[in-house]
Amino acid sequence: MAPFPLDLLGLLGKPGTYLFFLIIGFGFGYALETSGFNKSTILAGQFYFRDSRVVKVFFTAIVVAMSLLFLAVRIGLLDYNLIWVPPTYLWPGIVGGLIMGVGFILGGFCPGTSIVAASTLKLDGVAYVLGGLVGAWAFGETERFFADFYFGSYYGRVTLMDLFHISTGAAMLLISLMAILFFFVMESLQTLVTGEKPTPSIPRRIAWFAPLIVSLIVFVWGDATPAEKWARIAPLKEPLLESRAVYIHPGELLDSLADDTLSVVMLDVRPETDYNLFHIHGAQRVDMADLPHIARELLLRPNINQTVIVLMSNDETAATQAWKVLQAESVPNVYILEGGVNRWIATFAAEEEGIQPASQSGEDQLAYTFQAALGDRWEASDPFPHDWELEYQPKIKLERKKGPSSGGCG
Known part of the structure; x- marks a missing residue:
């Protein structure tokens, strides 16, 4: 695993972390002053x-x-996935930049340099800081009147x-x-x-x-490449695959979907034709090539520590490769559907009309034939949790992981 960014609270505790920030702040202020x-x-x-x-x-x-x-x-x-990249709000950013630019020209300071000037008791710096505080208060009191514009033109992490x-x-x-x-x-x-x-x-x-x-x-x-990133962490992560600690039973996935305290994200990495024939209700089909981008979006979720990501393919081969990619991108709480969609169908669609075992199937291919391509409209796609009591060994253990940390110059 990459040693940086450091978990300062874990390494230094609160007093040490505050001292570390104080030293960095002193250095920044000293550089601006000199x-x-x-x-x-x-x-x-x-x-x-x-x-x-x-x-x-x-x-x-x-x-x-x-x-x-x-x-x-x-x-x-x-x-890099744990480095905060501010989300882009295009038009609010443009308007805010124009306002700040005009203020910079008229006042002669930006927010950071005004603090430096105020710390040396320069009157213009003190006045600028006081004006900034009043402006921040006024913004907080009036933001509700233009909230639609303020949060508009959102492009995410770009x-x-x-x-x-x-x-x-x-x-x-x-x-x-x-x-x-x-x-x-x-x-x-x-x-x-x-x-x-x-x-x-x-x-x-x-x-x-x-x-x-x-x-x-x-x-x-x-x-x-994802392969290079995986190679760096493989010695730590391979044992999880070998012990099958990350392969969850279909019953555990069904119970997790019914758990209101969890947010479950299901990513289906099968070909579109297989996905259209049958998929679990709520599962999102994704291409393997898009997984690094999807990983960055997942890490920005505010409830990432309460989110369980479940990968699935027809068997386990493609889902296991996808798991390696997400692990390499530092996404926590990622699991693989044990036996894949074939195991799910065998568990919940044993008696459903229109679904029959295939005479033969290859590795990571659908082991069933379907009367029609109904996607998630099959009964087995969305089984009612209280109708099923399945025995399994629970494996989901939420990992509380730090998301991208923010910072910067005001």
Whole structure:
């Protein structure tokens, strides 16, 4: 398993975690203060092309963090699925960005830098912070009047890789090249406005091109495949398959569906033709290739610790492969329907008309023939739990797993 992100509460306890956050906050504030970001004239100067240090510092922070983060992901040190990516609300984000941009120009601060200025008792910084608090209170009191717009145009967790269907390395290259171009343009405009040329230095060039080199490494290396991710955790997870600890009896699935305290997600990885012939009521058919994306959506569920994911195929072969993919993507509480859909039919459709055992069937193929393709309209697709008392060994044990953790600069 990837060692990062760390479970700070488990490692340090609350006092140690708070101390850790305090140290990080001190370092962040110190960096902003030494960069001169406590002065509104410097911050506002970027909009007039008189001072480009703000753009350079923040863009450098972006590309350095991006490079180290995705390099750690590719090496296997960091689990990207447990990193919080803010969901996209397109139009509220655009309007909010415009409001913040206007406020930045007029006030000379962004929220983070205003705290730095206020901590050094600068009056404009104090006034900006007080104004921000009043604005936050006013937003909280009036949000109900425009809630439909505020929560509208929701796109979920969207990254450049998802949007443009490119690899992580390609997205990193684009951002790194954009940063270098942006630095060059800002310095050229600053020289044009002020007449002062920046002094060339080796550290400055390293800061420009080091992220580009890391991006090239990740680009050439390529994204980790599900097979590579599984190989890293196979020694820990293979025993669960060998002991059949994750294969649940059809009766346990039926009882779980009737349990109001659980949220059950059933993913059917069979071909569409088999799914249309017969499937369990509520099961969603998915393609194996879509499982990494589905894993990210599952991890964003607010009730992930009370959610049980059950995979099914005709027998167990395809479902077991799907289980490995979801395990590699850090999805908790994933189980496999024991014996697959064939076992479910044998248990609940023994006497149902229109369903007959097939004369022969291959590995992970339907072992039954159907009079019609009724999907989940067969009686056995949705059996009434109280009509069945089946003996089985319960195997579902909810694993309380940390979801993606949030953070960032306000």
